[in-house]
Amino acid sequence: MLSETIKNKDFRVDSQFYTKAPIKNPRLMYSKIGDIIHSSQYGISIEMNEDKKGYPIYRMNELHDMLCDLDVNKFAAISSEEYKRFALKNCDVLFNRTNSFEWVGRTGIYYQNDDIERTFASYLVRFNPIESIILPEYLCAFLNTRQGINEIKRRARQSINQTNVNPEEVKEIEIPILDMDLQKEIKQHFEIANFKRVQSLKLYREAEIQLLSELGLKGWQPCNNSVNIKQLKESFLASGRLDAEYYQSKYEDYTSFIRKYMNGADALGNICTLNEKNFNPVDNSEYKYIELSNIGNSGEITGCTTSIGAELPSRARRLVHTNDVIVSSIEGSLQSVALVTDEYDKAICSTGFYVINSKNINPETLLVLFKSEPMQNLLKQGCSGTILTAIGKTELSNIVIPKIRKEVQIKIADYVQQSISLRNEAKQLLNEAKVMVEREIEKG
Numbered sequence: 001m002l003s004e005t006i007k008n009k010d011f012r013v014d015s016q017f018y019t020k021a022p023i024k025n026p027r028l029m030y031s032k033i034g035d036i037i038h039s040s041q042y043g044i045s046i047e048m049n050e051d052k053k054g055y056p057i058y059r060m061n062e063l064h065d066m067l068c069d070l071d072v073n074k075f076a077a078i079s080s081e082e083y084k085r086f087a088l089k090n091c092d093v094l095f096n097r098t099n100s101f102e103w104v105g106r107t108g109i110y111y112q113n114d115d116i117e118r119t120f121a122s123y124l125v126r127f128n129p130i131e132s133i134i135l136p137e138y139l140c141a142f143l144n145t146r147q148g149i150n151e152i153k154r155r156a157r158q159s160i161n162q163t164n165v166n167p168e169e170v171k172e173i174e175i176p177i178l179d180m181d182l183q184k185e186i187k188q189h190f191e192i193a194n195f196k197r198v199q200s201l202k203l204y205r206e207a208e209i210q211l212l213s214e215l216g217l218k219g220w221q222p223c224n225n226s227v228n229i230k231q232l233k234e235s236f237l238a239s240g241r242l243d244a245e246y247y248q249s250k251y252e253d254y255t256s257f258i259r260k261y262m263n264g265a266d267a268l269g270n271i272c273t274l275n276e277k278n279f280n281p282v283d284n285s286e287y288k289y290i291e292l293s294n295i296g297n298s299g300e301i302t303g304c305t306t307s308i309g310a311e312l313p314s315r316a317r318r319l320v321h322t323n324d325v326i327v328s329s330i331e332g333s334l335q336s337v338a339l340v341t342d343e344y345d346k347a348i349c350s351t352g353f354y355v356i357n358s359k360n361i362n363p364e365t366l367l368v369l370f371k372s373e374p375m376q377n378l379l380k381q382g383c384s385g386t387i388l389t390a391i392g393k394t395e396l397s398n399i400v401i402p403k404i405r406k407e408v409q410i411k412i413a414d415y416v417q418q419s420i421s422l423r424n425e426a427k428q429l430l431n432e433a434k435v436m437v438e439r440e441i442e443k444g
Contacts, residue, residue, distance in 0.1 A: 009168050012155075020154040022147060025176065027444030031133070034171025038128045042097075042167070044086045045122035048074040050332070055083055058120040060096040061293045063108035064302040066144050066430050067194060068094060070201050071297040073335055076119055086119045088112070091136040093127040094120060095143065095170065101163040102305060103293060105152035107143040109136055111194045125167045134175065137190040138183040138437070142175055145438045176441055189433035193426035200422035204298050207368045207415035214408045215261055217374060222253035241384070251381040254374045261402040269397030272366070275355035276393065279319040281309030281348060288347035289316050292328060295336040299367045299416075300423055301344055318349045323363040326353040327370050327379075329396075331389040334379045337370045339363055341420065354396060361401075364416035365409045369401065 005013055012018075024030060034040075048057055054077035062069040078086075090112040096104060110118075120126065129139050142148045155169040212218040228247050236242050258265050281287055288304040289312055296302045320326060322345040328336035330352050340347070340363075349355065358366060369375055382395030404412075 009172060010166055017154050020150060022151060022174075024174070025441060025444045028176040028178075028441070030174040030176050032171060033127070033139070033173050033175055034168075036130050036133045036175070036177075037171070038130055039126075040128075040167055040171065041086075041126045043120035043122045043124045043126070044076065044078065044082065046076050046078060048076055048121070050074060053077045056116060056118045058088070058094065058110070058118065058124060060099050060103060060106060060121075060123060062297070063094060063096060063106050064296050065427050066108055066140055066190070066434070067197065068108045068110040069297045070113065070197065072118070073297070074121075076121075078119070083117065083119060088118045088120055088126075092120075093129070093136050093140050093143075095125045095127060095167070096123060097125050097167055097170075098123045098162060098164045101153070101156060101158055104156055104163045104165055105143070105149060107140055109140040109190065113194070113198055125170075127170075133177060135180075135183045135187050137187040137433070138178065139175070140190075141186055141433050141437045144434055145441070147438065147441050148173070148175075178437070178440055182436070182440060186433045186436060189429045189436075193429040193433075196422045196426040196429070200419045200426065201298055203415050203419035203422065204368075207364070207412045207419070208372060210408060210412050210415065211365070211368050211372060211404070214404060215258065215374070215402055217257065220257070222250035222257075222377075225249045228252075243384070246381055248381070251377060254377055255400050258374065258400050258402050263405050264403045265400050266403065267397060268399045268401050271360050271401060271403065272356050272358040274393060274397065275318065275324070275357075277319075278317045278351075279348060281312050281316065283308065283310040285309050287312065287316075288344060289313075290320070290326070290338075290344065290347055290349040290353075292330070292333050292336050292350065292352060295326075295328070295338045297335070298419065298423070299338050299371055300420070301338045301340070304344065304347060312348065313350075315350045315352065316348045317351050318353060318355050320347055320349050320355055321345055323357065325356045325363055325366045325370060327356055328352060329354055329390045329392075331380060331383040331385075331391070334376055334383075334391075335371065337367060339367045339416070339420075352390075354393075361404060362409045362413050364413035365404055367416065368412055369404070375399075375401070 052075050054075045056072045057074050057076040058072055062072050088110050092110045094108055096106040151173045156163045156165050228249050230247055286308050288306055290304050294301055294303050320340045322342050324340040326338050326349050328334055378399045379391055382391040383389045
């Protein structure tokens with residue numbers, strides 16, 4: 001009836017909004033999210049940088065498995081007054097209001113695990129519930145359940161390239177008020193998962209320290225001179241590059257230092273194999289598809305899209321196997337590097353990745369190497385282009401990498417595998433929390 005559509009804040013007349021309306025459990029008490037939160041707030045809209053100028057800022061692709069990542073890659077140079085308005089606080093629930101249809105509505109809880117001050121971007125919305133009624137962990141878990149996702153998706157407005165969910169409509173979602181003892185159990189799952197995740201990151205950092213110490217790069221700083229004079233024969237005629245950024249002194253320093261490694265060094269193309277072969281998915285077969293937004297900051301694949309071949313995008317053309325390392329080629333996302341585990345064997349990744357393996361360096365060491373500061377700088381040096389800046393195969397193959405000693409590789413692999421194990425335990429706990437909520441909503 002028209003009278004029903006007028007009650008909706010956004011005057012919804014699209015049929016799917018009504019045909020996909022949820023069936024409530026009569027044994028549970030429900031309340032609108034807007035009635036049980038203290039506040040909601042859009043993040044700050046500002047140009048971001050990768051030069052660590054200002055405050056670390058969260059974006060949509062730093063929400064994984066119902067938690068905000070421990071690290072972020074972008075920074076916002078804002079004043080202290082602006083920061084006070086947009087400062088993240090412990091147990092803030094961050095909701096992604098705009099992106100592709102698949103990723104809109106992604107929700108994660110922020111835990112303040114250190115004393116670093118962080119903020120959040122404008123396409124995220126912060127919700128702060130009234131904790132005497134619902135706990136932040138339960139709100140976050142609910143918005144990630146089948147029931148919560150259905151409520152979000154039916155409110156999503158799709159255009160050609162983007163989907164939006166109005167936060168005011170999110171406030172209209174009716175959430176069951178579960179028993180507080182159950183909510184506390186859910187909270188405990190989140191807190192233990194967060195603890196395991198922090199320990200996992202510490203182990204990964206140990207692997208990084210092991211690598212940098214072996215190379216003699218721990219605490220070492222390259223030259224940051226703003227001027228570097230080159231003859232034509234040692235610049236354009238040698239590299240084909242005329243852009244000044246390519247010849248920054250720090251890049252030469254990193255390469256020179258690696259060449260001096262005691263166990264030797266060589267061009268990446270001589271040590272590693274780059275899989276560039278296109279794979280054509282079978283139309284009716286189902287595949288796991290990995291893209292840039294599925295890569296976490298500790299080198300993990302945090303999820304994937306499952307689709308039949310006919311529905312995959314044209315860029316889904318790289319077949320990956322266990323122990324491959326996938327490395328983003330796109331400037332701005334070069335830190336998106338991940339180790340392919342058994343779970344993603346024979347998955348497909350985007351052509352925005354290089355698929356790399358080596359007979360001389362184990363996959364865990366390759367992962368840590370590609371994510372290290374020296375390699376990230378050398379990847380950035382190799383990037384070129386106009387609309388989409390990326391590193392080409394030739395530039396990548398020519399990067400000099402160290403031949404890490406086998407005994408050091410074994411130590412790095414041990415740290416990385418322990419880190420992966422803890423991260424998987426954390427993921428399992430979070431999944432259990434979500435299932436607890438789904439089961440309670442269905443059965444009461």
